[in-house]
Amino acid sequence: MYIFPLFRTVSKTSLYSLLFAFLLLADSCSRKPLVAPTNDRTLPLQAYLGLPSRQSGNLPNDSSEYLLYKPAFVVSYQPAKGVARWVSWHLQSSDLGTADRQDDFRPDEDLPRNFPLIKPTDYTNSGFDRGHLCPSGDRTATQTANSATFVMSNMIPQAPSLNRGIWNDVEEYCRTKVKLGYEAYLYAGGYGAGGKGSNGSATTIAKGKVSVPGRCWKVILIMPEGDNDYARLEKESIEVIAVDMPNSQDVAGTGWRRWQLSVRQLEGLTGLDFFSALPRSTQDRIENHTPTF
Numbered sequence: 001m002y003i004f005p006l007f008r009t010v011s012k013t014s015l016y017s018l019l020f021a022f023l024l025l026a027d028s029c030s031r032k033p034l035v036a037p038t039n040d041r042t043l044p045l046q047a048y049l050g051l052p053s054r055q056s057g058n059l060p061n062d063s064s065e066y067l068l069y070k071p072a073f074v075v076s077y078q079p080a081k082g083v084a085r086w087v088s089w090h091l092q093s094s095d096l097g098t099a100d101r102q103d104d105f106r107p108d109e110d111l112p113r114n115f116p117l118i119k120p121t122d123y124t125n126s127g128f129d130r131g132h133l134c135p136s137g138d139r140t141a142t143q144t145a146n147s148a149t150f151v152m153s154n155m156i157p158q159a160p161s162l163n164r165g166i167w168n169d170v171e172e173y174c175r176t177k178v179k180l181g182y183e184a185y186l187y188a189g190g191y192g193a194g195g196k197g198s199n200g201s202a203t204t205i206a207k208g209k210v211s212v213p214g215r216c217w218k219v220i221l222i223m224p225e226g227d228n229d230y231a232r233l234e235k236e237s238i239e240v241i242a243v244d245m246p247n248s249q250d251v252a253g254t255g256w257r258r259w260q261l262s263v264r265q266l267e268g269l270t271g272l273d274f275f276s277a278l279p280r281s282t283q284d285r286i287e288n289h290t291p292t293f
Helices: 013-027 143-150 159-178 263-270 280-287
Strands: 065-071 074-078 083-091 131-132 155-158 182-191 195-197 200-202 214-226 240-247
Touching: 065 263, 074 263, 083 155, 083 159, 131 159, 155 159, 155 195, 159 182, 159 214, 182 263, 214 263, 240 263
Parallel strands: none
Antiparallel strands: 065 074, 074 083, 083 182, 131 155, 182 214, 195 200, 214 240
8 A cells, every 4th residue: 555644745855756656656557647737747636636625725734634645546534533524536437347346344554553443343333334435336447446445534424325325326427427438536525513324313423433424525527538637627518516415314315416516615615625726717617617407
């Protein structure tokens, strides 16, 4: 596993360049070249359009959040809550294959040893699923890639009706688009306190180690697959999806489009700034798009 805490100031060091080169060598050779949108050419695709930052413009840089780069995704982890604030990843056709679902849920050994250990059994009989942020189904090219999504840092407690229903439906929609010749940049996370699982409402599980979010959200940018995505965003048609769903059994049968909103609206709810690597004019075009459903 290739792990290093990364903050914006660290990405320009020679040590980071050496470590990231090692990560790239280990990653799939079928992926497109990792060309960053700025002069910093060390960014992986998972961070290509900018990682979700606090609205002050800063990435996590204190003990409340820990930024962790992995080949499968980037995660901003909250040790005090036992869950990620968000996960960022990229999806293209080479990520999809025939590998079986591994179901090897396990603690994330890449997190610092002094963080509270979150185990798969911490969710047992809680009334909440171990809900993937970066989906298992988005990493089926190899068994190793699929297994990488089963670390507990990629899980949040989700109401079963949400996780197995409309949350999964959005994931399937994205994979269907990719199979038709598109690629996607995706972000997902949770916010708020308290959800309603199969055992009723709860704000935490695992004797308080794991916080239960009240809402679960996704931001998705879909565009035709190709190279130099940063430049193509200015010219090609894109599809932008943002959803903000209650973490509740009550969402069953509602349909995921019921919970759409604009990215700009979601920024106001989550306190995050999306697509921060893009020019302001491009951000405005993407983030102010309002669904017509």
